[in-house]
């Protein structure tokens with residue numbers, strides 16, 4: 001059964017401070033958002049690529065993506081006020097296909113992470129098929145401290161795409177909506193409402209999230 005990829009692009013990008021949505025800023029020969037959309041469209045077993053956009057920005061996003069999609073098609077859905085709200089909007093849009101058993105796994109990715117790459121999408125989706133849910137992690141190096149005390153053990157930096165079995169993910173977000181829960185990432189909601197573990201696949205430092213202005217230059221050098 002095929003998967004769906006959701007690419008979140010309904011944020012503000014206020015920390016980049018460009019005065020417009022950062023995912024539409026240029027990165028090399030295409031907008032930041034077009035990098036991951038193209039990777040998602042190139043995956044073998046993905047039947048749906050859905051991009052979540054800010055209210056009022058659908059036409060801008062469609063115009064920005066059009067020259068970069070080739071034969072590929074994306075569906076645009078209006079997002080919510082938070083990242084979690086945008087995920088929920090996407091899952092509601094996919095609910096008929098999930099209910100009909102046409103999608104086995106949903107991968108949710110930050111459009112602000114242009115350099116995830118096809119292999120990471122594929123690895124995460126495959127791991128979710130095998131285990132129920134998966135996300136990329138990168139081991140943090142150097143000293144990480146909280147309240148000036150060094151923490152023992154190893155810490156992972158959590159990335160996207162994060163992929164989960166479709167029916168359980170929709171059920172988790174439906175339960176979250178009923179309680180008004182708003183999670184930091186997809187795994188937070190999955191863990192809270194399913195109690196199931198999330199497998200880790202190796203992420204990459206190159207899979208950075210464009211968050212601050214200097215991240216655009218860094219991403220360009222890594223691309």
Ligand SMILES: Nc1ccn([C@@H]2O[C@H](COP(=O)(O)OP(=O)(O)OP(=O)(O)O)[C@@H](O)[C@H]2O)c(=O)n1
Pocket residue numbers: 008009010011012013014015016023052079080081082083084085086109110111112113209210211
């Ligand atoms: N309401 C929201 C908020 C965020 N996102 C998306 O979630 C990803 C991660 O968001 P982040 O970059 O942390 O937030 P932004 O709102 O985009 O940026 P900032 O916090 O600097 O304003 C981005 O691809 C962003 O477009 C979204 O789809 N809907």
Ligand SMILES: C[C@](O)(CO)[C@H](O)COP(=O)(O)O
Pocket residue numbers: 110158159160184185186209211
């Ligand atoms: C979801 C996320 O991309 C995981 O790394 C991240 O938590 C979202 O961005 P933020 O800058 O941490 O709000």
